[in-house]
Amino acid sequence: MMAMTMTVLLAAVLLASAAARPQDAILPEVISSRHMQNEDGSFAYGYEQTDGQVVDVQGEQRQIGDEVGTVMSGSYSFVGLDGVVYTVTWTADENGFRATGDHLPRSV
Template structure:
């Protein structure tokens, strides 16, 4: 009998505790264009093999990339990609990353990226 009373008491305590927690509030509301940026300029040759493209957005971001086919038609045929992108960080600083992707892998560099020494 006392075990049943103890179980009922524990159940009621748990239910009361659950009801006392605050309910979730509505999610934050942002303006419609929050976080959105517009493309200010873009260029794209839509090439096969060799290609290049670039774009710039209204938030100050910029990206450009070009690729070339190396050793075409041989057993060592490969594509090499060269590019860079810039963006404005949450700290207000503009960051630039330059990269190469080729038969030696992907290598990125920038003043804010630690160097392998």
């Protein structure tokens, strides 16, 4: 079930990325990809594209209060219109979603 959910999520992200590009643009190709699903519910997936986009995600099931939930962390990088590679590192867990990157504003 979790593997199917992750596959659908990855396909939706790739489809959204393709739909957001101008129609006359050459679509990037996937250079490498990986997907791992363990019996304990932990997982990892990632891919790299010819346009420099790189995604890496890992997650696991964790006891959160009285419930069991999925916690995830990862990073993604992309080449901006200015030619600079931007990287965002993120975590989504019982404390919410948190993202950091040199180009993102920081709270004081």
